[in-house]
Amino acid sequence: MCPDKETLSAYLDGEIELPWRERLGKHIKECPACQEYLDSLRQLSGRLRADPEPDAGPSLERLKHRLAARAAYPASGRPPIWRRRITLPLPLAAGVGLVILCLAVGLFAAALNLKSSVPRMSIKKLPYGATEVEVAAPIEDLEKLLKSLDQPAFTEEIIFTLPEDSRFIMAGEPRMLRAEDIPGSRSW
Amino acid sequence: MMRTVEAADDSFREVYETLYPLIFRIAFRITGSTPIAEDLCHEAFIKYFEKQRALPDMDQTKYWLIRVVKNLSFNLEKRKKRERSAYEKYSKQIPVSIRSGEEELLRAEARSAVQKCLNKLPLKLRTVLVLKEYSGLKYKEIARILGIREGNVKIRVFRARERLAVLLKEDAHVSG
Numbered sequence: 001m002c003p004d005k006e007t008l009s010a011y012l013d014g015e016i017e018l019p020w021r022e023r024l025g026k027h028i029k030e031c032p033a034c035q036e037y038l039d040s041l042r043q044l045s046g047r048l049r050a051d052p053e054p055d056a057g058p059s060l061e062r063l064k065h066r067l068a069a070r071a072a073y074p075a076s077g078r079p080p081i082w083r084r085r086i087t088l089p090l091p092l093a094a095g096v097g098l099v100i101l102c103l104a105v106g107l108f109a110a111a112l113n114l115k116s117s118v119p120r121m122s123i124k125k126l127p128y129g130a131t132e133v134e135v136a137a138p139i140e141d142l143e144k145l146l147k148s149l150d151q152p153a154f155t156e157e158i159i160f161t162l163p164e165d166s167r168f169i170m171a172g173e174p175r176m177l178r179a180e181d182i183p184g185s186r187s188w
Numbered sequence: 189m190m191r192t193v194e195a196a197d198d199s200f201r202e203v204y205e206t207l208y209p210l211i212f213r214i215a216f217r218i219t220g221s222t223p224i225a226e227d228l229c230h231e232a233f234i235k236y237f238e239k240q241r242a243l244p245d246m247d248q249t250k251y252w253l254i255r256v257v258k259n260l261s262f263n264l265e266k267r268k269k270r271e272r273s274a275y276e277k278y279s280k281q282i283p284v285s286i287r288s289g290e291e292e293l294l295r296a297e298a299r300s301a302v303q304k305c306l307n308k309l310p311l312k313l314r315t316v317l318v319l320k321e322y323s324g325l326k327y328k329e330i331a332r333i334l335g336i337r338e339g340n341v342k343i344r345v346f347r348a349r350e351r352l353a354v355l356l357k358e359d360a361h362v363s364g
Contacts, residue, residue, distance in 0.1 A: 067233075
């Protein structure tokens with residue numbers, strides 16, 4: 001039985017191991033069909049190797065010139081890390097951008113929250129001589145305060161400790177401001 | 189530190205004197221163009237020149253250079269495919285008289301029937317056949333260079349031969 005053509009192709013390349021190589025050789029000698037196919041492969045191989053090709057010499061000379069030039073004027077090596085360019089696949093770049101955006105939003109929200117949760121007080125001198133005292137406190141405290149103000153027997157005592165070095169004259173009536181009237185405090 | 193021609197003179201000279209003709213031949217047979225083959229070879233040898241460490245022996249260096257040339261030709265083929273499809277779109281809009289000059293230039297490269305038919309083989313088959321026929325490498329070495337199994341090399345060499353024989357027959361029929 002004849003071997004397949006793939007095996008004959010490998011036989012031509014000397015890629016069949018002993019003892020199969022010997023057995024195949026014997027078969028080919030006795031089989032005109034295999035001989036013919038092997039001859040056609042040999043012819044093809046001969047044609048490929050006989051095909052004229054350009055001389056590598058001039059190209060090698062040009063390479064030597066290029067190398068000599070590079071040796072004389074070597075490139076300054078890799079650029080510093082802050083000037084290096086990197087390439088990222090688009091989905092990865094989009095993902096990184098999204099993560100950075102989320103972090104920025106999270107930090108901003110945390111900062112706002114921190115600001116609104118710290119009680120503060122400001123003292124402003126009004127042009128007509130009065131002094132306005134503003135107290136900003138967390139919303140839970142304010143609600144508690146407003147509720148207690150609504151109680152009929154109101155006995156809440158509020159003590160404001162003012163800075164010792166502030167000089168001001170109390171004039172007019174102290175007043176309670178509504179949360180909505182205080183500018184710049186969103187969570188009120 | 190980068191090696192200079194003087195510092196690595198002997199070993200590097202030995203590498204390019206020994207291997208350049210073979211690498212150039214492989215590059216020419218894969219690309220079918222002398223200037224492109226030269227570009228790829230120069231790039232490969234410059235890469236080798238700029239490598240920090242020399243490879244252990246001439247065989248390893250040969251495999252490394254062949255692999256670089258193979259990778260460069262695969263990249264080139266991909267780029268050419270993209271450009272060809274863009275060119276085909278564009279060429280529908282230009283008159284034939286302008287196109288003929290460029291086509292003449294492209295045809296001029298592959299004058300031999302053998303090279304013309306080799307160029308028609310898919311790159312995967314062409315590369316394996318070129319390495320077998322023009323570099324004298326064994327299937328095992330080709331498999332190592334290309335990162336495929338030895339059995340695959342055997343199949344690809346066979347298929348490349350079959351297709352090339354058909355292409356040469358067709359070409360002879362058309363030319364004759």
